[in-house]
Amino acid sequence: MKPPPFAYRAPRTLDEALAALAEYGADAKVLAGGQSLIPLLNMRLAAPAVIVDINRIGALDTVFVDATGVRIGALARQRRVERATDAARVQPLIGQALRHIAHPVIRVRGTVVGSLAHADPAAELPVVLAVLGGSVEVASAAGGRRAIPAAEFFAGALEPALRPGELAVGAFFPALGPRAGTAFAETARRHGDYGLAGVAAVVALDDDLRVAAARIGCLGVAATPFVLDLTDVLGHRPPDSCDWSAAAEHAKRAVRPEADIHAGGDYRRHLIGVLTERTLRAAAAAARDGVIDD
Amino acid sequence: MTEERLDVEMTVNGVPRGARVPARRLLSDFLRHDLGLTGTHVGCEHGVCGCCTVLLDGEPVRSCLMFAVGAAGHAVTTVEGLAAPGGSPSPVQRAFAECHALQCGFCTPGFLCTVTALLRDRPRPTDDEVMAGISGNLCRCTGYQNIVKAVHRASELMAEAE
Numbered sequence A: 001m002k003p004p005p006f007a008y009r010a011p012r013t014l015d016e017a018l019a020a021l022a023e024y025g026a027d028a029k030v031l032a033g034g035q036s037l038i039p040l041l042n043m044r045l046a047a048p049a050v051i052v053d054i055n056r057i058g059a060l061d062t063v064f065v066d067a068t069g070v071r072i073g074a075l076a077r078q079r080r081v082e083r084a085t086d087a088a089r090v091q092p093l094i095g096q097a098l099r100h101i102a103h104p105v106i107r108v109r110g111t112v113v114g115s116l117a118h119a120d121p122a123a124e125l126p127v128v129l130a131v132l133g134g135s136v137e138v139a140s141a142a143g144g145r146r147a148i149p150a151a152e153f154f155a156g157a158l159e160p161a162l163r164p165g166e167l168a169v170g171a172f173f174p175a176l177g178p179r180a181g182t183a184f185a186e187t188a189r190r191h192g193d194y195g196l197a198g199v200a201a202v203v204a205l206d207d208d209l210r211v212a213a214a215r216i217g218c219l220g221v222a223a224t225p226f227v228l229d230l231t232d233v234l235g236h237r238p239p240d241s242c243d244w245s246a247a248a249e250h251a252k253r254a255v256r257p258e259a260d261i262h263a264g265g266d267y268r269r270h271l272i273g274v275l276t277e278r279t280l281r282a283a284a285a286a287a288r289d290g291v292i293d294d
Numbered sequence B: 001m002t003e004e005r006l007d008v009e010m011t012v013n014g015v016p017r018g019a020r021v022p023a024r025r026l027l028s029d030f031l032r033h034d035l036g037l038t039g040t041h042v043g044c045e046h047g048v049c050g051c052c053t054v055l056l057d058g059e060p061v062r063s064c065l066m067f068a069v070g071a072a073g074h075a076v077t078t079v080e081g082l083a084a085p086g087g088s089p090s091p092v093q094r095a096f097a098e099c100h101a102l103q104c105g106f107c108t109p110g111f112l113c114t115v116t117a118l119l120r121d122r123p124r125p126t127d128d129e130v131m132a133g134i135s136g137n138l139c140r141c142t143g144y145q146n147i148v149k150a151v152h153r154a155s156e157l158m159a160e161a162e
């Protein structure tokens, strides 16, 4: 089908965009990569009165990397971020997750921040932002700027904590600490589909190479990213003597996935167990390899 | 309500083209209906099938997931623009013909554009890279084996031409 009619604004600067969003308020929808919004328009599941297209605001097409983390502007495409080797060095989990989003051609247009703003419960990047404790920076004409922590930003399924008139201008993914590693895995029906369930893991080791912290973020099991701290379950042991399957069992019991047409709740829970063990082991191995390489 | 129309101009296959269209005109429909370039096919209009893939400033994109107005000022290459100026098929087009990488041909324009960009970025792709590269294009006829062969064959043809 074809999109319903809308009025179209294509601001060239951030100020113009914020002015347009302030003028139209809840009647306006932001258009970033369009890889989620345009399908919704084509299927007539969305019918905004006004579209504010941010694709001409070159100043938002940024990826800043420093020792504290990776700051990604609202127009940075997923494909560009996936190829950014400096970002991968500071926070490898972003690139590990990006490769699971759709297909390369979709990632040429789709933006990192657009995926966060879409807040799909099966999407990869919201889980990455949540498990890392990152934030989304939003701006509005009246209210200036504020940073919303991931734990608050994902308010519900497809419900970001954005008020009418607000634009997400960027996202901050904190750097990986020393002696830490990450891994991402998901199970999908077909390559490129949204995952039925997925896990992002972050493991940090202490000076004696024992597990100091272990966290996972899960997709596909709740309306918003589900983050679980498994440090105590693993019990500060060296990776070789950790009981990974106990941690996986713990994660399985913690999630309450629902059934839908793609998979049953029990199957999703089973996947969380398998993927938790797999990603924790891989993240711990990456943490140790990082130490040995240094 | 009379819908607002916008003058949309872009370079298509090296030629400046334009039309006056509503903002909601998809790039795929702009190419097919407004410019008469029906080589770009439309299967699903939600980004899944890949038939509508064209090159935007050289990068492969779904033309059904872009508005024409969003492509204004940019350079678009469609399947009609892949052959050399004299009309001789590109290495990718030749390889698809040689390897029988099409049957009904509905998916072919999307594959040709996707593979053209893939080989530009990875001139000697591995099997895995080929599979990942074409994973977003659906073909109901061939079973994909001959398409994978054609990608490798195109890679050879391009290497020979150098």
Ligand SMILES: Cc1cc2nc3c(=O)[nH]c(=O)nc-3n(C[C@@H](O)[C@H](O)[C@H](O)COP(=O)(O)OP(=O)(O)OC[C@H]3O[C@@H](n4cnc5c(N)ncnc54)[C@H](O)[C@@H]3O)c2cc1C
Pocket (backbone or CB within 6 Å): A029, A030, A031, A032, A033, A034, A035, A036, A037, A038, A039, A074, A100, A101, A102, A103, A106, A107, A109, A110, A111, A112, A113, A114, A115, A117, A118, A120, A122, A123, A124, A125, A162, A166, A167, A168, A169, A192, A193, A194, A195, B046, B047, B048
């Ligand atoms: C075939 C296909 C498969 C896909 N598979 C996956 C997948 O496996 N995993 C996955 O995560 N995604 C998947 N996607 C969607 C992903 O590709 C999108 O890129 C992403 O969800 C949205 O990013 P976008 O830049 O395209 O945003 P858009 O589609 O432009 O916008 C999405 C929503 O976010 C809002 N928005 C966007 N940017 C901002 C901003 N800066 N400030 C405020 N609001 C904003 C828009 O108003 C809209 O509501 C798939 C898409 C397709 C077509």
Ligand code: FES
Pocket (backbone or CB within 6 Å): B041, B042, B043, B044, B045, B046, B047, B048, B049, B050, B051, B052, B053, B062, B063, B064, B065
């Ligand atoms: S028509 Fe565009 S992807 Fe199917």
Ligand code: FES
Pocket (backbone or CB within 6 Å): B101, B102, B103, B104, B105, B106, B107, B108, B138, B139, B140, B141, B142
């Ligand atoms: S040749 Fe018929 S769909 Fe691919």
